[in-house]
Amino acid sequence: MNPSRLFIDRPVATSLLMLAIMLTGFLGYHFLPISALPQVEYPTITVSTFYPGAGPDVMTTSVTAPLETQLGQMPGLDQMTSQSSGGASVITLRFGLDMSMDIAEQEVQAAINQSNSLLPTDLPAPPIYAKVNPADTPVLTLGITSRTLPLTDVQDFVNTRLQQRVSQISGVGLVTLSGGNRKAIRVRLNIPKLTSYGIAIDTVRTTIGTVNINSPTGTFDGPHRSTTLRIDGQITSVDQLMNQIIAYQNNGPIRLRDVGTVVQGPENDQLAAWSDKTPALILNVQRQPGANVISVVDNVLAVLPQLRKTLPPGIEITPLTDRTTTIRASVSDVEFELGMAMLLVVAVIFVFLFNVPATIIPSLSVPLSLIGTLAVMYLLDFSLDNLSLMALTIATGFVVDDAIVVIENIARYIEMGEDRYTAAVKGSQEIGFTIISLTVSLIAVLIPLLFMSDVVGRLFHEFAMTLAVTIVISAIVSITLVPMMCARLLSERPHDAQDGTRFQRLAAKVGNGIDRVIATYARWLDVVLRHQTATLIVALGTFVLTFVLALVIPKGFFPRQDTGVVQYYRDGSGHFVRQHEEAPGSRHRRSASGP
Numbered sequence: 001m002n003p004s005r006l007f008i009d010r011p012v013a014t015s016l017l018m019l020a021i022m023l024t025g026f027l028g029y030h031f032l033p034i035s036a037l038p039q040v041e042y043p044t045i046t047v048s049t050f051y052p053g054a055g056p057d058v059m060t061t062s063v064t065a066p067l068e069t070q071l072g073q074m075p076g077l078d079q080m081t082s083q084s085s086g087g088a089s090v091i092t093l094r095f096g097l098d099m100s101m102d103i104a105e106q107e108v109q110a111a112i113n114q115s116n117s118l119l120p121t122d123l124p125a126p127p128i129y130a131k132v133n134p135a136d137t138p139v140l141t142l143g144i145t146s147r148t149l150p151l152t153d154v155q156d157f158v159n160t161r162l163q164q165r166v167s168q169i170s171g172v173g174l175v176t177l178s179g180g181n182r183k184a185i186r187v188r189l190n191i192p193k194l195t196s197y198g199i200a201i202d203t204v205r206t207t208i209g210t211v212n213i214n215s216p217t218g219t220f221d222g223p224h225r226s227t228t229l230r231i232d233g234q235i236t237s238v239d240q241l242m243n244q245i246i247a248y249q250n251n252g253p254i255r256l257r258d259v260g261t262v263v264q265g266p267e268n269d270q271l272a273a274w275s276d277k278t279p280a281l282i283l284n285v286q287r288q289p290g291a292n293v294i295s296v297v298d299n300v301l302a303v304l305p306q307l308r309k310t311l312p313p314g315i316e317i318t319p320l321t322d323r324t325t326t327i328r329a330s331v332s333d334v335e336f337e338l339g340m341a342m343l344l345v346v347a348v349i350f351v352f353l354f355n356v357p358a359t360i361i362p363s364l365s366v367p368l369s370l371i372g373t374l375a376v377m378y379l380l381d382f383s384l385d386n387l388s389l390m391a392l393t394i395a396t397g398f399v400v401d402d403a404i405v406v407i408e409n410i411a412r413y414i415e416m417g418e419d420r421y422t423a424a425v426k427g428s429q430e431i432g433f434t435i436i437s438l439t440v441s442l443i444a445v446l447i448p449l450l451f452m453s454d455v456v457g458r459l460f461h462e463f464a465m466t467l468a469v470t471i472v473i474s475a476i477v478s479i480t481l482v483p484m485m486c487a488r489l490l491s492e493r494p495h496d497a498q499d500g501t502r503f504q505r506l507a508a509k510v511g512n513g514i515d516r517v518i519a520t521y522a523r524w525l526d527v528v529l530r531h532q533t534a535t536l537i538v539a540l541g542t543f544v545l546t547f548v549l550a551l552v553i554p555k556g557f558f559p560r561q562d563t564g565v566v567q568y569y570r571d572g573s574g575h576f577v578r579q580h581e582e583a584p585g586s587r588h589r590r591s592a593s594g595p
Helices: 003-008 011-031 056-071 101-118 151-167 191-196 201-211 238-242 293-310 324-353 356-379 386-415 420-445 454-489 502-530 532-552
Strands: 044-050 077-085 088-095 128-132 140-146 172-178 183-189 214-221 226-232 245-249 252-255 260-266 273-275 281-287 315-322 566-570 576-581 591-593
Touching: 003 011, 003 420, 003 454, 011 356, 011 454, 044 056, 044 101, 056 077, 056 088, 056 101, 088 101, 101 128, 140 151, 140 273, 140 293, 151 172, 151 183, 151 260, 151 281, 151 293, 151 315, 172 293, 183 201, 183 238, 191 201, 201 245, 238 260, 273 281, 281 293, 293 315, 293 324, 324 356, 324 386, 324 502, 356 386, 356 454, 386 420, 386 454, 420 454, 502 532
Parallel strands: none
Antiparallel strands: 044 088, 044 128, 077 088, 140 281, 140 315, 172 281, 183 260, 214 226, 245 252, 273 591, 566 576
8 A cells, every 4th residue: 555656646636735734834824923932821829918007027927827827728739938028918829730720719719718817807908819920021111201290190191091002902911010109198297296286196197088088978859950969078289188187276276287297209109110310110011821922012112102192292111121132033043043954954965966856855845844833833822932943943854854765765766767657656655664663753752752741841842742743744745745746856867868967077076075985984984893992992981971071061941041131139238139130132221120
């Protein structure tokens, strides 16, 4: 049985089949998302609890510890970390990769409900949880500055206009604002004066909360119409709050201006951000899972000119960091290397065969196998990233082997005097089992990668599957398209028919050069065989040295990549400490945040 004969006898159908594979591959390339690495979802949930006025010690003992006791009993929990600070407790829960996020949410909610009786009764709100992905970093960071407006006013415009509009852009998942410049009114009390009047601080707080109201009061129902009453008691200015009466003494009112001052400014003056050396608000844009990161950034940058027109004059929007810069460079470099690999493979085939038809056949089968893989990658929800493109680059050397083996066997029958059709039928029939065995053996090498667990397995699963799919498509092309093209393109003339031509003389020179290389190798092989003991010692020394170097060589998860970002954090003494630094390469602007 020869499955290739069906395609040899039907060249039109075979050509249409290959055209369909190529078209689906191009469509898959168009829809494939682009990213630096495969998408790996970490099932991570953060539980946040806010208790204003409580110190870190109180938060640790009264809030964090009871929650950790209940949350630590959840099944599937791999790691739990907590951070207690003044008035806030944040617990980060990381589950196993096999845990469904929906099930994890239910477990977290049940644990929070069970811990309510152990938490302080005067908590302003119960603990809240949120799903997060630590690996999903912002793809674009925008700095919003103004030299004419205060940042508190700028944040109002950003919250109501810019942030909402950016969130509506296709592919944008989450837009967060940092910089801490929300508008607020701050009351600074003079404690000695307040004490002299005999007024407690809590009295002032209660009074301010009581007078700052905006709620419906009731209705007047008349014979002809009804009127709704509303008390508009919201404080809208600093003067209005300073004139507020907080107590009466000696038949006279005591106003807030008598015991303190009122200023208008940011809600939290311990937070700040800068764009270069200018105070700014930082807008972080994250993409939706599976979205094309390059398309998301391009869409946001394309809309920025229109968004600037909706903001008042004097507000500037400047891109600070663009994560796609390194992704574009990496993907572009790998695509260039992939193209170079294909050209070099075809060039090597031509140098050794010096047969244009025999060179055209693998030069078509190699890109066809790679392009067809893109369609399967789209169906498997893969992405174009460094690992999948690396798999395609490596596969370039594998996929050409099948075509060369088929061409060589068919050419052998032609040299024996058979016509092209007969040679293609006989040669493909003999080589079919060899192609299948080569395919199975190559896929068998990838089995350990396909069954790896944890994060490493998730990352290299895409690499292994891409490589395996390319090898399978290459085998299909080799037993369908290659025999059909050999039956119609290979020359039936013997080699002697071209003697005397310039092309044949060049081929003879190349052949003589290859023969000299083979002769040199034979002489060195004789030397090795005459000194077998020394050869074994060198081989054993190489093995030992390889083992030693494998132990001392630096190890890591991935090679370091230059993204041009410098990050700092503030230590306990209040000094800024550099956390990690990468040389400039993505953007020439800088951003920082902190008190």
